[in-house]
Amino acid sequence: MNSGGTARHPLVLTPGLRVDEGVLVLGGLPVEMRGAEILIECLKAEKVEVVFGYPGGAVLPIYDVLYDADIRHILVRHEQGAAHAADGYARATGRPGVCIATSGPGATNLVTGLATAYMDSVPVVAFTGQVATSMIGRDSFQEADITGITMPITKHNYLVKSTKDLARVIKEAFHIATTGRPGPVLIDLPKDVSNGTAEFTYPETVDLPGYKPTYDGHPKQIKELARAIEAAQRPVLYVGGGVVSSGASDALRKVAEMQEIPVATTLMGLSAFPTAHPLSLGMLGMHGTGYANLAVTECDLLIAVGARFDDRVTGKIETFAPKARVAHVDIDPAEIGKNVRFDIPIVGDAKRVLEALIPQLETKTRPEWLAQIATFKNEWPLGYAKGRDGIAPQYVIEQISELTKGEAIITTEVGQNQMWTAQYYRFKQPRSFITSGGLGTMGFGFPAAIGAQIGQPNRLVIDIAGDGSFQMNIQELATAVQYGIPVKIAILNNGYLGMVRQWQEMFHNKRYSATVLSGNPNFVAIAEAYGAKGFRVESEDQVRPVLEQALAEPGPVVMDFAVSREANVFPMVPPNESINMMVRGDR
Amino acid sequence: MMKHTLSVLVMNQPGVLARVAGLFSRRGFNIESLAVGVTDEPNISRMTIQVEADDATLEQITKQLHKLIDVIKISDITTDERVDRELALIKISGDAANRSEILQVADIFRAKIVDVAEKSIVIEVTGDEAKIDALVQLTRPYGIIELVRTGKISMVRGSK
Known part of the structure; x- marks a missing residue:
């Protein structure tokens, strides 16, 4: 739309126009x-x-x-x-x-x-x-x-x-x-x-007497937290999206490593700590790892940073972290004490609080606690059954993870696709996992991927989708094509609204009420009709070659993976149950 | 559960009452009474909010209120020495037969008669909640046609 490289605001081009103390003026008079x-x-x-x-x-x-x-x-x-x-x-x-x-x-x-x-x-x-x-x-x-x-x-x-x-x-x-x-x-x-x-004057400052966020944690409270960490035998860091948004990943890693504190993340916090790090417990909560949930249940100090004790994290709240003192670091004072009791409240920015904490900590090893964590990991390894009537959906995510070396920006839709991604993609750096955690918005992942790709044009951006969710904003294929936005969409197509179907299987006697998507379109043809590329993958041995080809494409691509139709997300904490009461599922 | 009185300074902006009221309703907090009016600074209003809540709920109410950009300051003045006032207008059915009886009751409460018609009397009364409750109680037998209360306003005593 632009026709040249110079500033072409009509007013800016007017001769004699100048800026005087922030106000545009022409011949001494402010310009309207x-x-x-x-x-x-x-x-x-x-x-x-x-x-x-x-x-x-x-x-x-x-x-x-x-x-x-x-x-x-x-x-x-x-x-x-x-x-x-x-x-x-x-x-x-x-x-x-x-x-x-x-x-x-x-x-x-x-x-x-x-x-x-x-x-x-x-x-x-x-x-x-x-x-x-x-x-x-x-x-x-x-x-x-x-x-x-x-x-x-x-x-x-x-x-x-x-x-x-x-x-x-x-x-x-x-x-x-x-x-x-x-x-x-x-x-x-x-x-x-x-x-x-x-x-027109663009103000340099704002005057909002009712809005004064607190960034620095109270020094006394930070000292108290440092003492609690030194005294703890079995501490766990429980970190959420606040660590990502405040850029606290490096400080978090330092604290965890200095004190050998295992790190469990929320869905929103997943990319804040590398999945492959020996201290990583992955995600906790309803579909978290067995070892994260057991570690939290056994810990004697829970250090929550930028996380808000969502019900999908805590399960039955009365038995969440039952043996632990709770420290809660959050920039929003209203989050502290909203859902759970606390012993050490710290209102402040996650990065600033963790950075202020570091100099107060000694280095320490915790061989016994880490040995106990290792037994949890042995008892509850992540694992899945081979696909019965299609590709195992988890396998597709593992392949995407390997192929991208954990360096892509991954968005998801909501449901099984989201939980499997949380479990099987191995994240390396913050801001690389974009998912609707709180509201759980189906149809989020694809347009979010478009936005992420425009913000990070040099990164590979992949939306891991379900066949249900993708259809909620499928029209944005036209946007991706019009602007040549090269996002890749991997549909885990099981012909169901998979997560709802899983709950119906487990809690409603397999009465699959309104969860069968028998009217699904041909996604390859849809992609092509929009002018994007489309691939259909029906066998496991085709997953890797098609991914390699698709991810190398310069434009938007839709990949339609025919996955095992009734694969479930496990482990799973049944609703309103304590998080150590996980259902292991079939392997 | 205990009754708390919150004195809240807010920006005098359109929509500020909706923000406060909406916050209470969507988070499941109950407002017993709410009165709002401008302060000596025209761009700042004061809300006097009475809520019934336990300590944890009150803490959440206070913290959530603080998050509203238009809320400047919240004071819980429940335990402070203070003056509480509410104004009520009570329209009672009364005619020549019982008018003097009603006037007597009003007099005891130092209430004012602000309107007299053939078959009704309007009484204006100010005082704390208990006083107004008592007058309402005493006038009920005559037949209350309409009752309007302003909600409580409060001020801490002394120079605080």
């Missing part, structure tokens, strides 16, 4: 800019390189300015895709993701994406169009109260009533989204605010 232009200037000031969006009537002024702005716009095929792509971009890069939708249905289509980002604490800034201020509240065409709707699923939101407030609001929105516990912020822009004019 349109709201839509102010928005784009603010995005540039925030160093936003890409926005994901879908146009419509109420955002026409914004799209008109975007037409020749120095910001890349990715046209998705459904606004939900825009929100997930912005989310995936943010998770892959650590920078805020930005999406735009029009008023009414455009805005409501963002809702699932915003809720996903909110539950997983991802910095996303969403702009929605709104009917003109004079039309608000009259059930106007394409009017929806999106600030009301998104109040419980955003960290904060704004309805901008005047163009002169716009720059301040955008500054605040980016600040709120990216600081403290990150999260999505929505800005609702009535059409007359985008069209209206105001002087």
Whole structure:
């Protein structure tokens, strides 16, 4: 869309224009800019390189300015895709993701994406169009109260009533989204605010008296934690997404290695600690490893860092880590004590707290505890049965893991595909696992992969999908093809909504109510119809060669793996059961 | 479970009441009463919220409230020496026959008669919750046509 390499903002090109104390002035007088232009200037000031969006009537002024702005716009095929792509971009890069939708249905289509980002604490800034201020509240065409709707699923939101407030609001929105516990912020822009004019100054600071996140842990509490670690016989680190988002992986590794503390991660924390590390216990919880769950049950000190004791982690809460003192490090004070008792609370940023802890720790070996962990590992090795009527789905993930050396960015959909990936992909570095942990949003992985790929153009990005989930945002194939976004999609196709079917098998007498996907399309033909590549894999010996070929393709590829139809995810902690009461399943 | 009084300073922004009320409802906290009005600084409002909660729930309420960007400060003034006031308007059915009786009751409570019609009387009363409850109790036999209460506002005594 851009036609040259120079700045081509019409106002910037005007001769005699200059910036005076942050205000654009022409011949001594401040210049008025349109709201839509102010928005784009603010995005540039925030160093936003890409926005994901879908146009419509109420955002026409914004799209008109975007037409020749120095910001890349990715046209998705459904606004939900825009929100997930912005989310995936943010998770892959650590920078805020930005999406735009029009008023009414455009805005409501963002809702699932915003809720996903909110539950997983991802910095996303969403702009929605709104009917003109004079039309608000009259059930106007394409009017929806999106600030009301998104109040419980955003960290904060704004309805901008005047163009002169716009720059301040955008500054605040980016600040709120990216600081403290990150999260999505929505800005609702009535059409007359985008069209209206105001002087433009991008504020350098924000004035939010009610918002002061705590980054540094209390020194006394950190000392207390250091003492507790020195005194513990069987400590376990239980780490979550906060370690990834604060960039605390190196500090975590140092603490774990200095003190020989085994590390169990949540789903969100998986990439924070290398799977192959001798101190790694993998994931804990409902589909966690047997050894992680046993280690947590036996530990005498549980050090939770950037994790929130989700019910999928704790199982029956009364018997979670029953022998342990609990230290809880979190930047969000409301998380401490929300679900479980605590002995050592530390409010602060995971990285800063761990870095402050390191100098207070001696090095220590724990041969007895590690020997006990080793017996847990022997008793509960990860393992799976050979595929009965198809490829073992776990085998596909193992092959992807080997072939990519654990260095790809992996996204997943939700369900069995997600849990098997968590169990069998061997992660090496943070921000390489992107999954909807809290909300559990089917249809997340593919658009998130598109966002991740745009943020990390040199990385290999693979969406490990189910045949059910993939169809929830399959339309984004058009986006991937239009922009040549080379994401690879590996569908573990079992013709079922596999995780729900597994629960029906185990808890509802195999009554497979509404979980049979007999109407599945030919995924290869679908991919080709969109202009992508498609591969169908029906036998185990074809898995590796097809993966090699597909991952080497320069464009988007869909791989359709015919997996064993009734393969289950094991081990499994039945709902409301203690996490040491795992079902081993068939091997 | 205990009744707590929270005095909350918030930005005087559109939607701030919805944010606070929505937070209480979606996290399953119960508001007994809520009164809101602007402070001496026009951009800041004070909410006086009365909740019934155990200690753990109260801690969660406080922490979750703090997360709202528009919430500036929360004080639990339950155990502070303070003045509690609520205003109520009570419309009672009354005619010439029992009017003087009703006036007497109102007088004892130092309530004001703010409207008298042929078949009704409106009483305005201020005081703490217990006083208003007592007056409501005493006027009920005459027939309460309508009752409006503002919800409690509180102020800590002394220079604190």
